[in-house]
Amino acid sequence: MKNYNEIKNDFNREAIKPNGMFSKETECDRLSVAYLREIIDSSMHVLEIGCGMGNVIKALGCYQYGIDISNEMIARCGEGKFLVGNMDELPYEDNKFDLVFMIMTLQQSLDRRKTLSEMKRVTKKGGTMIIIDGDKDSAIGKKREEEMKAGTWETCGQARWLSAKNFKGWEIDHLAPHILIIKKIK
Numbered sequence: 001m002k003n004y005n006e007i008k009n010d011f012n013r014e015a016i017k018p019n020g021m022f023s024k025e026t027e028c029d030r031l032s033v034a035y036l037r038e039i040i041d042s043s044m045h046v047l048e049i050g051c052g053m054g055n056v057i058k059a060l061g062c063y064q065y066g067i068d069i070s071n072e073m074i075a076r077c078g079e080g081k082f083l084v085g086n087m088d089e090l091p092y093e094d095n096k097f098d099l100v101f102m103i104m105t106l107q108q109s110l111d112r113r114k115t116l117s118e119m120k121r122v123t124k125k126g127g128t129m130i131i132i133d134g135d136k137d138s139a140i141g142k143k144r145e146e147e148m149k150a151g152t153w154e155t156c157g158q159a160r161w162l163s164a165k166n167f168k169g170w171e172i173d174h175l176a177p178h179i180l181i182i183k184k185i186k
Contacts, residue, residue, distance in 0.1 A: 004086060007108055007157040008069045014156050015053070015072035025055060031175040032103050032132050033059045039128070044098040047122065049087050049115075050105025053077060065097070088114045092122045099123070101130040108157045123186055131182040132175060134161030140178035 002010075033056055040046060040062050048057040051066030054077035058064060066082040067090065068074050074084050085091050087102070088111055100123045109115040123129050135141050141161050147153035164172045164180055173181040 001110070002158045004069060004088075004110060008071075010157045011052075011068075011070035012072040015070055015076060027176065028103060028132065028179055029055050031179065032056050035132075035175060035181065036060055036101065036130075040099060045096065047092070047097045047100045049090070049100065049102040049119065050108070051077065051082065054080070054082060056103060065092075067091075088118060090118045090122050094121055095124045095127075096122050097124060097127060099128045099130065101132065103132040104134065104159075106131050106133055107159045107161055120186065125186055127186050129184045129186070131162070131167075131180070133180055133182070134159075135164065135174065135178050135180045136161035137163050137165070138178040 036056070037060060040060050042061050045063040045065065046057065046060060047065040047067070049067055051057050051068050052070070052073045054066055057066045058077070058080070064080055066074075066077060066080070067085045067087070068082070069084065069086060071084045074082050083091060087105065087109060100119050102119070106112060106115060119129050134144070136145055144153055144161065148155065162180060162182070164182065167182050169184070171183040173183070175181055
């Protein structure tokens with residue numbers, strides 16, 4: 001298992017690749033923006049944990065905040081409220097955000113309970129927390145797990161897709177057959 005410094009280095013290397021995975025819009029980004037636009041209004045303060053280069057948060061009409069472990073990713077976000085930081089130690093006050101979300105980020109957490117606790121801490125009472133991530137129980141997820149074990153699938157960081165079974169008490173849906181939406185209203 002990698003530590004956060006190794007994960008940061010992986011993402012820093014990916015950020016500077018001209019054709020890296022974060023240099024273009026992905027299907028997940030496109031579907032996530034469409035989904036989030038339906039529930040976000042311009043008065044909301046919204047945090048994206050693991051914002052990368054800001055592809056999603058910058059497409060939303062709201063007060064935008066982003067945090068990512070990779071200084072190279074944050075450097076590409078441009079102007080705004082984007083910080084380098086760790087998802088297990090969010091540098092924000094309690095109850096600050098109307099909505100906190102992460103896309104393909106919880107899979108990188110070294111301590112999911114700590115990450116979710118921090119996510120909850122910075123979300124306002126009555127606010128919403130959303131996790132969008134790969135569904136390891138889908139057909140595509142099962143194939144990916146096999147390919148990772150065989151060493152034929154290259155990941156960035158320590159990507160481990162999620163199982164909806166591990167989120168009791170959360171509302172579960174799908175953006176696509178292999179992409180989970182895990183939502184909790186506080």
